[in-house]
Amino acid sequence: MSPASDATHLASMPVTVVVYSHRPEVRDAVRTAVGRRPAADVGPVTWLECETGDDVVATVDAGGVDLCILDGEAQPMGGLAVARQMDQEVADRPAVCVLIARQPDRWLAHWSRAEGTLPLPVDPLTAPGVVAGLLRVHAQRPVVRR
Template structure:
């Protein structure tokens, strides 16, 4: 890890443990140079996600768009409307045709599921760098 690496907290939401594990595995503890170490916060329900983001300290959320009963797209839209300093939001989509729904959800990015371990870290690292650049004085 480089000395200029920015630590980050990434919330991973899915009611399915295997999806949360796949996201953590694909992203790793340091997704790209200058980003990391990453601390993961796992949530299995929409209420857990909202409570965690309300508490603060979350830099990025990866939200399962296929989650049941409340999907990541609905949560994304809710967070964008309700949280003043909303973390960066990534929605996992199973079908490329769902990109328009992710756009409606106001997500900052989408990732296809199953998650690509080459693409996902690049997307997440870019969003985390953007977040760090917006808030340079608020680092742990």
């Protein structure tokens, strides 16, 4: 497939994004900042909300998730721990973006194997670009079997 047809294919395919936080206002802020279509070349987003780390893992295990946006400040299990757990336990895990409250915590996101970070509070000017970039990369990566 050529890069132009890749972009057309991605734009026509709906994507599924999990947003995880124990706080409904954080989940709402992420959905509002990213919107239904983060970029013209990315398909429409279906949002799945999770309130617990176990819910995230079960949702990802069920399949069909393209990206997880995980609140690093979530309680009792933070998004960094969920990201690390999925990296260790899920054969073909989706792309992962972690919400971090402090920029110095980016190293923790790297440790958790997250491909991206977004600052809290979520910036509606940068969030769609980060999400679209992660979805583009995820769409092009080969399936990995462990």
